[in-house]
Amino acid sequence: MASSTPDAKLSYKKETTWQAICSGGNPSISDDGVMFFAPCNANVNAIDLATGNTFHTFEPDSDAALATAISGDKEYIATSSRSLVVKVWNWRTFECLRSFKADDAPIVAMDFDNVGHTLLATGAANGCVKVWDVANGYCTHVFRGSVGVVSLVKFHPTAYKLFSSSDDCHLRYWDLHNKKNHRKLEAHASVTRGLEFTHDEKLFFTVSRDQVVHTWDAVALKITETTPLHEVCEGLALIELSSELFEDQEHESSEWMVWITAGQHGIRFWNLNGDELHLLHRTEWMSKPCKCMMFSKISKRVVILTMELHIGIIELEDITTSRELIGHYDEITDVRFFQWDVGKECLIVATNSHDVFVVDPATHSSKTLTAHTDIVLAVDISPEHDAIATVSKDASCLVWMYAGGEFRHVFTCTGHTGSISSVCFCKKNKSILYTGSEDMTVKRWSLPWDDMISKIQTEKGVVYPGKAAYSIIAHRKDINALDVAPNGKYLATGSQDRTAKIWDTQTGHERLSLKGHKRGVWYVQFSPVDQLLATCSGDSTIRLWNVATGSCMRAFEGHGNSILKVLFTNSGTQLLSCASDGVVKLWMVRTGECVETFDGHDEKIWALDTNTADTMMVTGAADGTIVLWRDDTTEKQEEAMRLKAEKVKEDEELNNLIRSQEYALAFRRAVASNRPRTLLTLLQHLRESDEFDEVEACVCDLEAKHLAQLLSFIENWNFNSKTSREAHELLNVIVTTTPPKLLLSLPNIGKLLESLTAYSERHLRRLQQHLQRASFVDYTVERMRLGVSSCPIVQSDRSESTYLQ
Secondary structure, three states: OOOOOOOOOOOEEEEEEEOOOOOOOEOEEOOOOOEEEEEEOOEEEEEEOOOOOEEEEEOOOOOOEEEEEEOOOOOEEEEEEOOOEEEEEEOOOOOEEEEEEOOOOOEEEEEEOOOOOOEEEEEEOOOOEEEEEOOOOEEEEEEOOOOOOEEEEEEOOOOOEEEEEEOOOEEEEEEOOOHHHOEEEEOOOOOEEEEEEOOOOOEEEEEEOOOEEEEEEOOOOEEEEEEEOOOOEEEEEEEEEEHHHEOOOOOOOOEEEEEEEEEOOEEEEEEOOOOEEOEOOOOHHHHOOEEEEEEEOOOOEEEEEEOOOOEEEEEOOOHHHOEEEOOOOOOEEEEEEEEEEOOEEEEEEEEOOOEEEEEOOOOOEEEEEEOOOOOEEEEEEOOOOOEEEEEEOOOEEEEEEEEOOEEEEEEEEEOOOOOEEEEEEOOOOOOEEEEEEOOOEEEEEEOOHHHHHHHOOOOOOOOEEOEEEEEEEOOOOOEEEEEEOOOOOEEEEEEOOOEEEEEEOOOOOEEEEEEOOOOOEEEEEEOOOOOEEEEEEOOOEEEEEEOOOOOEEEEEEOOOOOEEEEEEEOOOOEEEEEEOOOEEEEEEOOOOOEEEEEEOOOOOEEEEEEOOOOOEEEEEEOOOOEEEEEEOHHHHHHHHHHHHHHHHHHHHHHHHHHHOOOHHHHHHHHHHOOOHHHHHHHHHHHHHOOOOOHHHHHHHOOOHHHHHHHHHHHHHHHOOOOOHHHHHHHHHHHHHHOOHHHHHOOOOHHHHHHHHHHHHHHHHHHHHHHHHHHHHHHHHHHHHHHHHHOOHHHHHHHHHHHHHO
16 A cells, blocks of 8 residues: 555535536527527526526426527517427516417427517417517417428518418418518428528528528519529528638639528538538538527627537637537546646547547537547547547547647557447557457557657548557456556456456466456456556445455445446545446545545446546536536535634633623524524523523524524424423523514424424423332332331340440
């Protein structure tokens, strides 16, 4: 064991919880592009797009939320759910202003008017379109005739006119002032998904899944031009942009009108002739298939929702600041801290997806690493924190180099015949990598970093193959975990065959087989300072093994379910473990004692890691949540010391007041500072000094809240026969001096009186039994005295003494 032992960690505080912020539906964006409202299961999340934080959650109903809308003046927010109820909320106070059943079918599309900002249009799944005055709370218009689900409702920019589209592929025009102007327009061969007006409102454009853009005369309501895009579109925006954003700069004007579409190939830019414009700075996530798109003309911000339920934010003022937020993580398979600079860290997140996400904890923005073709199962970080390795069900291991603020795929290791479930860099040399697979083999890979770095400038985008140094059949079942000893000489493996093994990394020969677990071994890790190996298993135990002898030194028991991961922390003096019951435990290595249990998830925790400074912990679970924990041991100890010092100071002040016979002030201060022990000492002192009458004046001056506090003291004292006398004496003073109305107005007075009555009756019976016993003793003593006086021997002795006298 290590000779110098650091102070033990005692507690972690939940710092941040990342949960799903979007589950589909029809989200909306404020006109200024600052706020984003996304349905998330039964709630609607209000998200600050600048920080990515959810600053409020609306709870429309217990059923799934479907659609949202926000008025142009940011006064009202409307939400709909599967319960057929539409709720209107005040944006400033988050108060629900109105709740009404909008239709006999769910509302899937909504929009506020752009003139008075008080009219709400709703489109239902039964083809009905309605307009509501949310300020006064009544329906102003009902428009029928649509067939199927109404998926689009949109108001005219400056007039009380409404457009809607449904499953019959027609575009309908509704004039709120004159029903004679209602029109049914032959638009697309599919449902219209986007509609945008020009600045002068003479033209408007529509897109659909039929891969064309229609240009309409806004007055005649007729198609004037059709432009093929060969792109299934889910949204449309129209904006004037600078040519500096694009690769094609042969245009005469530096500014031109551009269509922005979101569809099956992500977000794309087009001129009005249908020619695609290619961004100079385009990231991979911009090419993900899109579900819908929102656009703010004020902030020139485009927000897309991808099919993976990720939120993309495109800043047209500065395209380089565009970013992606993870709207729904699905199941977390692994999370690791990556320190990309001194004091700066990000998270490498692997989910139930073929992508890996690099997430900034401060802004929640992420970058996507795409190369795998199946679910990523594990991640490892190089010793220098300049590379990561990812393994997947596609039987490949990919190595990514971090340089210039970006990750680049540089090595691919293939050769396993099954899913690769674990990966680990050598602690001494990042050129050596180990992988373990479901094919029961362990492979050692050599990565030619020097050759790669020398060619990286001339051969951009080239991926180099890793070379397998050896491959060994390590276990009889799937290999779940790998770890390399700090000195790089030993490799530990854990398998579903219920064993862990230690191998010589140079030769690949087995050194030790560690048997003792009753179920599969899920994780293994070497101690950073001692010759110890920690293993965890499906048998709900952690075992600590001596690496030199292979003997089990200690078994840690306390989890109620399978333990999925275990880590050494605090310089190897403590362990962190997570289990399938959603809890994390902190253990002492020397004693096996469980220091604390942390509950932060509802399902099994697959991912657990600590940062380089060992001040933060991150957990990721199958419920799609990531929790960041901060070590607050020092803070709690300082707080405990501060409270202790304050208590000592207050006790000294109270004792001084008692010595100076300022009983009333001492009484009130003891009650106000919640010091029942001190108050009990004061009452005992007053009774012993025959000054208990002072208590009556003290009780009369108490406020209602302090009187309730005093009664709670009495209730606790009454539980114990040693302090029941003071409790009843003080209760007698309260009952005789306090008005009954005031007593009855105290909170929980009924339950308190029931408790007092029950224990007082018990004390009364006890005293009666004592009295009976005392009476019997008195009787026995008296009878003994009478018996002695009538005894003959005693009388003879008395006569002899008299004679002698």
